[in-house]
Amino acid sequence: MVVRMRVNRSKTGKRRSHHALAAARPVTCDCGAERLSHRACPSCGKYNGKVIIDVVARAKRQSRRDKKRQKELRAAGQEKDTTNKETKQEVTT
Numbered sequence: 001m002v003v004r005m006r007v008n009r010s011k012t013g014k015r016r017s018h019h020a021l022a023a024a025r026p027v028t029c030d031c032g033a034e035r036l037s038h039r040a041c042p043s044c045g046k047y048n049g050k051v052i053i054d055v056v057a058r059a060k061r062q063s064r065r066d067k068k069r070q071k072e073l074r075a076a077g078q079e080k081d082t083t084n085k086e087t088k089q090e091v092t093t
């Protein structure tokens, strides 16, 4: 960097003083769960009083995908759960 363009520590600090991230403020949904404002509720799937996301169908789809993945891993001979147990046992002993 050219010396002429060098920013001193004071200027850098002043610029960075506005870089802090604000924590998300969740609001309470009609169903009682906490959700982010301007977002559909992940537990009931409602947005602005209307059902937007079919939560039941989504859960079914996810469980089906998980089953399929487990099946594939078992077929490949590298099941996830067994490897985790082995590593845990190594840590404890």
Ligand SMILES: [Zn+2]
Pocket: 029, 030, 031, 032, 033, 041, 042, 043, 044, 045, 046
């Ligand atoms: Zn909800």
